[in-house]
Amino acid sequence: MKSMYTRLVLIFISVILLSLVITFFIASKYFIKHVETEVQGDLIDVGENFISIYSKQDNQNGVDATLQILSKNFYLSLYDESGKIVLKNTALKKKNIKKEQILSVLNKRDVQTKGYLIGLPFEKDGHRYALFIQPNIDRGFFKMRRVLFFSLLTTLIIGSVTFLFVAKLLVKPVKELIRATKELAKGNYDVQVTIKRKDEIGLLASNFNLMTNKLNNLEEMRSEFVSNVSHEIQSPLTSIKGFAKVLRNKQLAEEKKEHYLSIIEEESERLSMMSERLLKLASLDSEQHPFQPTTYKLDEQIRKIILALEPHWESNKLQLVLNLPQTEIVADRLLLEQVWINLLQNAIKFSSIAGYIKVDVLELDHTIHVLISDSGLGISQDDIDRIFERFYQADRSRNKKGTGLGLSIVQKIIEIHHGKIEVESVVGKGTSFTIILPKNL
Ligand SMILES: Nc1ncnc2c1ncn2[C@@H]1O[C@H](COP(=O)(O)OP(=O)(O)OP(=O)(O)O)[C@@H](O)[C@H]1O
């Protein structure tokens, strides 16, 4: 596998190289095109000046001096009618002027241009001559291509070295994220990345940290839940085991036997209720639970449940105050049934004898409010924040029979219905639960 670093560096170098080659060719082509005519004009001027100096009689010194001066920047060569070289400056190294070129200049008696080579014909003392002149391309702006080449090469080298570092900086946080995800895959949810950047990688890192925090919380909740479950199962099992042992005693009074057996019965009942509720919660949590909303009459549903619970509130001599106007709702009937049963059972269970339970249904524009209040024992401020936690029971000695899962189930069902549950309570005075549900899902 090619690393991201190698890939980035390779891409950068290829892109730069390609652009430099293209730039180099375009720039030199442009340069040659634009400069050529200008240079040709200069060469003709220089040539004509030289011819006028050369044409003067007895001016050998002048010719030598001029050749000397010109030799820095120009290559000059002079041919006679027979094509033989008569004169050339010392700087001329290449003999790249062909015989045909010389003859053509001599015969046509006209200026000949071929790139940077100029041929000029002239006559002196009745003899024809051809002067060839070309620029010294090692000098002046002819060095441009080389300068351009070297500056592009420098750009490439400096660019590449800088990019090697920049790419390292770019890849570093990605490497850190890879290391962190590997840790996460091993099950280490504590892992955090320390990337403080404001770009997309920074955002990715902060989202990663957020995710691991959530996973960590989930993991903590999971292990707490498992330890709660085993603890909650353990205590009824211990008492069942203890009382079963005592029952082995054949001399035990019938009355006591009966009492112990009823405790065993109650505890087994509690265990079975707990497993049933745990299964329900697990199913609701999994989001695979069937959710089948239908339109039905909410007031009728609550009335039926109150009727079914009559033996319980009757035995506590509770008074039921109902305000249930006809109300239609779109919801999962079976799930909401659980909500009302749980809340009403709580209201009955935590009421003092001869108290009252009030149930109000209120229909607003888009929501339905159901208020279930009791004049019972109430919940302290410390407990009120925790009553929706799984297994939480405010006063265990007072409520041995419960599992502490009822309100967790209620909360989950309301959440599935996109509703809200609120609670207000005063110790010794009573508790009031308000459930707010959307009329339509
Ligand atoms: N109406 C109420 N009045 C006073 N306390 C309440 C009321 N409803 C709930 N609570 C407190 O909240 C705790 C949690 O209630 P929840 O329904 O979850 O569990 P439970 O009733 O104890 O057990 P289960 O519902 O399994 O029978 C209760 O143990 C009780 O302390």
Ligand SMILES: [Mg+2]
């Ligand atoms: Mg309950």
